[in-house]
Amino acid sequence: MKIGDLSRRTGVPTRLLRYYEEQDLLHPDRGANGYRSYPEAAVRDVQQIRGLLDSGLTTEMIRAILPYLSGPEEIVLPAEHLTPRTAALLEGHIDRIQARIDCLARNRDRLSAYLAAVRPDGGAADRRPAAGP
Template sequence: MRIGELSRRTGVPTRLLRYYEEQDLLHPERTENGYRDYGEPAVQDVQQIRGLLDSGLTTEMIRAILPYLSGPDEILLPSACLTPETAALLRGHIDRIQARIDCLARNRDRLSAYLDAVNGMSAVSKR
């Protein structure tokens, strides 16, 4: 399929698909006239790349682990292939995700407490 079709099927603009290729995340074949030709697996690859980017991974991290991903829930990475550099990148990212989760939980708790306090005042003033 051509880049426009891949874009339509994934919802990812062609500009980003070209960027993914520049970042060595996608590897389309080239036709005789130079057009990109993507196989059917490219749809899942793009969806996986988008999900990893949305989770905050950099293209560098994705490039390191993408060859070992066989789907959204499965990583086939033999431990011998996990370099210390890649492990450090992933550990750092996990730590950043946890920090964001902690911050969001604190904000949720504060907002809930505020709403409880406001609702409690409203109930008292209605009496």
Template sequence: MKIGELSRRTGVPTRLLRYYEEQELLHPARSGNGYREYGEADVRDVQQIRGLLDSGLTTEMIRAILPYLSGPDEILPPAGSLTPETAALLQAHIDRIQARVECLARNRDRLRTYLAAADGADEGAVTA
């Protein structure tokens, strides 16, 4: 399939697909006239790239782990494939995610407390 079809099937603009290629996330074949040729695996890869970018991973991190993703819930890294640098990158990202989770949980709890207090204040109010 050509880049326009991949764009239609994934909802990702052609400009971004070219960027993914520049970042070495996609590796389309080239036809005799130089057009990019994509297969079904590229549809899955683009969907995974989008999901990983949406979760906050950088293209550098995605480039390191994309070859080992076989589906949205499966990671199959061969033994010894994870470099110390990549491991440090991923651990730092995990730490940032955990900090955000903790911040969101604190904010959720504060909002619940506020709602509970507001509901209690409403119940004690006298209506005329």
């Protein structure tokens, strides 16, 4: 499929698809006319790249793990392929995620305490149940 088709199917602008190629995340074939040709699997790859970027991974980290992704929820990285550098990148990212989680939890608790202190009903009026499946 051509880059425009991949863009339409994934919702990712062609400019970003070219960037992913520059970052060695996508590997389209090139026709004699120079046009990019993407395999069907590129749709899944782009979706995984977007999900990983949205979770805060850098293109460097994604480049290291993308060949081992077997689906959106599973990474199959044989231990012999996990380099010390990749492990350090992933551990650093895990630490940053945990720091964000801790910060969000502190902010949630402070806001909840504030509402409980200023509302006669303890702030319960604005609490909504979590969305179900």
